[in-house]
Amino acid sequence: MKHLILLATFLCHSAWALDGSGVDNSFANYPPGCISIPELQTRLYGNNIVKVFEENLLLIDANNTNQKRTAIVSGYRVGCADANRSVVWIAFSIPQGSDPETRYIMPLVSFKLADGYRPYATLSREPDGPTFFQHELVDQMLGGPANNGIDFMGRKTWIYILEYPPATAYWDRPMLADEYNSSFGLQFYTQKSIKPTKEVQVPATASVLSPNPDFPLNGRLSGQWITEGAADPGFHISISELPPASKPEPDQIASTPLLLFFYWHTFGLNGEQLWLTGAAIFQSGDSQVTFSLLEVNKGEFLGSKPADRRLAGAAVLTGLNCNDLGFDYDLQALGLGSGSTHLRRHLALETAGHACRDLNTRISEVAP
């Protein structure tokens, strides 16, 4: 019976929208941190995207549902910084020379997994950038003239992220990241078709991509971090955003400057307690930030007396992946030398409701 919900979902044309804006999809089968800066994805990872299929696909003409017209469907794997992880993009393109007034009804897409399970796929849009306002809320159509005056005239390609929906009643089982990054089939159904009108195979991530060398610093990295092998000391990283002075348009969201607050609690030359702080403002998409480290001493517990502050050194923080930050420091002024190390998450914990990695990876870390 639960499958009926799935089917019923497709039956209806309500303009009413359920919006899970309050929560993440806990079951996203890619690392959420991998798409935290979608607008910059191509610039950041431009050399780590591979097209895995391109096919002609007949879609229903929304203006004349007895008519089918050819579109081009392409699939891409886009590399993540995390090993053996990528995001699958599905792009629908309208051939050159097509009637610009034509509107297409979107196809249904379902996975075809190795064990025969064929759950339907959800196509998500990136939060901004080139995919913004790409189709109508109600009718899910591609192409055609302006949608209430807000679509981009002349758009030829619509890009979506292929994913598995969050836990719902029509699940048979979850589809976690390992399966998403293995080879799987995709089936496209157009309206009124009994059989899939197109079936393609998406190759495994590891067979076509290497991990990205960079990872943008973002709020999903906030939390407690430690240095492997160093007992007791730790770091707290807080990546925050300043509220805008005026209400931004949606396509400005990704360009909000971010502020890093960095705390390091450790020990001095003689084993005494030492804590250092640093801060830096950087732009969304930056994967590395350099900042000064301050020593703050001779203060007053809960008092107003200003402490003595002095420059203790400098540090460079580099995003490598959700659980790995490069950390270079220079504390020669304190007699502690300089060095280069990696930060790992404390107990693999990630900010509640705002995880960086996919659930599959996080489970594997705590599994015996």
Added chain:
Amino acid sequence: MKLRYIYLLALLGSLELPAYTNFIENPYTPYPASCISAPEWWFFANEPDWVKFHQGTISLKSATPPYVSRTAVVKAYRAVCAEENRSLVWLQFTTPTDHENIFYQAPEVRARLADGRSVLMSLSQAPGSWNLSAAPSASAAIFGFNNCIGNNGYCSRVGWAFVLDNANPLLPGISTQTILSSGQYNDGFQLELKGQDFAPVHVINVPPTNLFSHLAPRVPLSGRLSGSWVIEGAADQGLALSIAEIVSAEPAWLYEAPYAAALKATLTWYTFDSQGDMLWISGSADFSYGATEISMPLELASQGEFQGSQTAERRIIGSVKITGNNCNDLSFEYDLTELGLGSGSEHLKRLFALETAGYTCRDLDARMKSLQVGTGQ
């Protein structure tokens, strides 16, 4: 061929593809995002903090056979938030119990503003609440069924509660010009619910938030409170709070119990000892969604080694209790008597009113206001 697949083939004639934006939160929620950082039951546990202002019946259409219209009860509530002049509007639908296997299509919900504009709204769920057709469809929403399947706990549910929300402006057809501001959401307005095709529009008059004479006394502790905090008047010292998820190696995929990990708070306090020397102390505590206060022991680590493997000496030197008052205010009771620093009760405020990037606690209006007045609150 699996049963599901047969249905799929049979019904392909009117298929459409849902699309949604689940991976980014809606930055334009008209309520403080932290106000729904607890499961649904939390909001209705304390009656002074919510008011039912409407109850009526609405004709809904079923989305599956038999294609009949059925009458459901719709109730509307406001639940006050911890922030001034902020509340949530809840809509709860209770479906009939005399039919099994009926799925109802949720009504289209529009807000009619004072200037006559009609604004399409969406409905959100609180984390850890019921989880049927949770969010995947932007083109339709289904809820409600009364049959039992296996042992998944379906049998008893006949009521579904949603928070009235702005449609995400990242969705096509929605923009920052077509959503409710926090001010409009908390003023009085009219809701129009369209259920069954030929049924009259069901109108609900939503009263303004000022029907409450108080604020919610607490806010649930959640990841939205993670970040840097300071004690007002205490110079050059602060606290780093991290509220994180403890992932289970064997998560439950129960439909009625959507995945909600246990939470762990870790706290590091950067301050000074009685001699003015640097002092850092830390603690942690595990808790569940909905908790508004936690207590934890505080540990002191000493005689450690910079970047070395030598284990420091650790001992418990006190304790702290943290209580969530609102997005920018945590009560902080500490006992550091053993260190000669006494005990006391303070309030923590956010450093520079900064909130975790992409995962803010307050609504946008409140954050912009704090920037403009430069209070940091």
